[in-house]
Amino acid sequence: MEATFGQAVQDFYLEQLRLNYRERQERLRAVRNAADALAYVRQVREKIRPLFRLPAEKCPLAVETLGELRFDGFRMEKLRYYSRPGFAVTANLYVPDGLSAPAPAVLEQCGHTAEGKAGPIYQQAARGLALAGCVALVIDPIGQGDRRQFLRVPGFEGACWDEHSIIGRQLIPLGDWLGSWMAWDGIRAIDLLLSRPEVDATRIAVTGTSGGGTATTFVGALDDRISMLAPSCYITSWLRNVSNERPTDNEQMPPGALAAGLEIADFLIAQAPRPTLIMGQKNDFFDARGTREAYEDVAHIYDMLGAPGAVELVIGPSHHTLCVNLREALYSFVTRHAGLPEMRQEPADIPVSTPDELCCAETAPRVARELFAEDARRRIALRPSLSADERQTYFRDALRLELPVMAPAYRVLRETRLGGWAFSRFGLETEPERVMALLLRRDRSVFYHLPEEQGDITLYIPHVDAKDEMAAMPDDGPLWGLDLRGVGELTPAGCYQDRPRENFFRSNGFDYNYAALGMMLDRPYLGGKVRDILGALALLGRGGARVRLVARGQGCVPAQLAAMFAECVVACELIDQPESWAEAVLSDLPALPQSAMLFGAIDHADWR
CATH class of the missing domain: 3.40.50.1820 (Alpha/Beta hydrolase fold, catalytic domain)
Incomplete structure (x- = not known):
């Protein structure tokens, strides 16, 4: 597993924390007397x-x-x-x-x-x-x-x-x-x-x-x-x-x-x-x-x-x-x-x-x-049955998605090879001026451009690493894959990165850390992953292309959620589907990683 952009997720969150710290320090410096101090105390109590x-x-x-x-x-x-x-x-x-x-x-x-x-x-x-x-x-x-x-x-x-x-x-x-x-x-x-x-x-x-x-x-x-x-x-x-x-x-x-x-x-x-x-x-x-x-x-x-x-x-x-x-x-x-x-x-x-x-x-x-x-059982029993439009509205708001997601700027990166395949690589700036996802094309030849013509496209969303998993997939023609934030070449280089495949599921590893920071910022990490997929779909779906989404393991969750917002997606195939959010709550030992969870969803809907 390569981690070419292994600091991307870390740097993104560090930037958010630095901004929060600077703005808070400005508020503290504005406290110059007892009345200001009492007001500050009251404000933080009201926030806490x-x-x-x-x-x-x-x-x-x-x-x-x-x-x-x-x-x-x-x-x-x-x-x-x-x-x-x-x-x-x-x-x-x-x-x-x-x-x-x-x-x-x-x-x-x-x-x-x-x-x-x-x-x-x-x-x-x-x-x-x-x-x-x-x-x-x-x-x-x-x-x-x-x-x-x-x-x-x-x-x-x-x-x-x-x-x-x-x-x-x-x-x-x-x-x-x-x-x-x-x-x-x-x-x-x-x-x-x-x-x-x-x-x-x-x-x-x-x-x-x-x-x-x-x-x-x-x-x-x-x-x-x-x-x-x-x-x-x-x-x-x-x-x-x-x-x-x-x-x-x-x-x-x-x-x-x-x-x-x-x-x-x-x-x-x-x-x-x-x-x-x-x-x-x-x-x-x-x-x-x-x-x-x-x-x-x-x-x-x-x-x-x-x-x-x-x-x-x-x-x-x-x-x-x-x-x-x-x-x-x-x-x-x-x-x-x-x-x-x-x-x-x-x-x-x-x-x-x-x-x-x-x-x-x-x-x-x-x-x-x-x-x-x-x-959970009590609340699921009371959960309303949502129409397709209501379900879409709920997930748009809960994931903090700003729709439509426009085609992001991208960088044409050096190609790589694995298992007899050539992998063309495109770095997607799904956060402003920051590569947060990597689009791959598996083929016999190298491409330095993205398609503009109509056609049928398969986009693969991996469990852990797109390139490794795509290299083992059958030869059914050109195949696209996406390393979204925290996965594959975007796997964080720090935070217990010694065994990256295992550490997706480590108690206090990088997946947990950035998902927890996302909840602290009220910007769900899962929402960022969905946005990465929607950005890739906006690029691939140009010119009326029809996209078949294929996802494996933990990639099934953001893929399924992204599919409801992208008109170009004509099918969504889920392989080795993980448990639902309800099953994770009801299970003795839930397997779903924290990045695949959505805060408070049990009252509204499940990912599948």
Whole structure:
């Protein structure tokens, strides 16, 4: 597989992120006084809330106590509560001994580790906080600890981030995303803390590391009951992540956030001027340069609000972990702002328990995909039957297509040969002045022009690579093929490109990354692929030519959608058709890649 234009997709999205960052910086520079700052805070809050698909009502927590362990200075209760009907969250609650009055409380949210709340660094932080006089609640994220979702699914051997990837893909047709579910788990955890007589409702802190830092940042922006916030090893900028070709986990890329002009720092600004501690690491893949830049953005707003000391920055000397330096910074921050004697140093010999000792799952919890399947079946049953015109209108709007798609400018590229065939190559500028698709002609001779005469044409849309797949196809005369964005010669050269064929389906590979960025920009990656096909059809269909579309595997999805908008297409043959969007939601292990998904489609139509 060649990747001649392997940076095209990356550069396209990087350009979008840079534009978003520049425009946002201009808005921040315009904040010059308290009134401006309050207006900015209000604006980002108004933009953030609609990004989260949170339940309209809260179900009963139905808290269950499943056991208790006692230690020197505190006790630990093993709890289970329900964030949604039938959907359990497992948690450990650390309560200091000898409380004579309600105490400050800290919700701790874990990063990506199989053990979840039983991870040693999370135990150490929670127990250190308990010894400092705080009630500490540590919850298992979805897919971690006692909340693994795919342990009983044959063929699944992945890690927690693989679980997150699968859940994230299943949520896309439902118009939802994993970050909403994790944020809601955290909001319900605050409800649990406030239900406890040991907790002072006016002194509630939230902290977390990595994925837990993400959840902390989101919960802080959504829940006004929080009085302190301390995310760790997450705060940077989306621009830095994209510049560094660093895909992040499914729950860390909110659909619509970039379209709203937001950056990560805005989620901290949304809760200004509550005390906030931003923690990073010198050697973290969450770029510390972005951590400092985010701190400067937040500090600017805090300065204008007259609270310059309420936001703090600590960059640890280590790598991506809640090391002792950051834990001690956390203890100092929480105790100072909670009115407790300041604790600067972690107590020695904090005990660490085994995952079995902390286990809160005496019975098998209900898994998320059961809830997704019920929701999907209900909504499909209510889905209206669309006419051909209504279906076309829905997909035009959902894919963000501007019709008609005109014939794009193209470059005549050097020919290549494979399997006895000559492949003429034409680079299609389906984004302004940027080659995003490559049109190929397989023949015995080389052509340096596109046809203008009438005739019958076959255009092949590949699964992974047009040239490789066309070389193996029968000799039925001239054959055209299209490497659309992200495929074949447009396969991204970075983002885990070591095994490109496998990495179309890798949890955090390039296909996932650019599809997620497309959702963040509200410009679906799938819509771009459809636009690439329509551009090629506009060129090939000149002069009244009739085009037969042939597509294979994942190429079937954009091909089928493009066919409804192109009058020149007289037939559409689909080979090795992938699952429908409904089947992906209902499946235990969906195979459809994220780039073939369309956000919220389940209420309207399916791709086939």
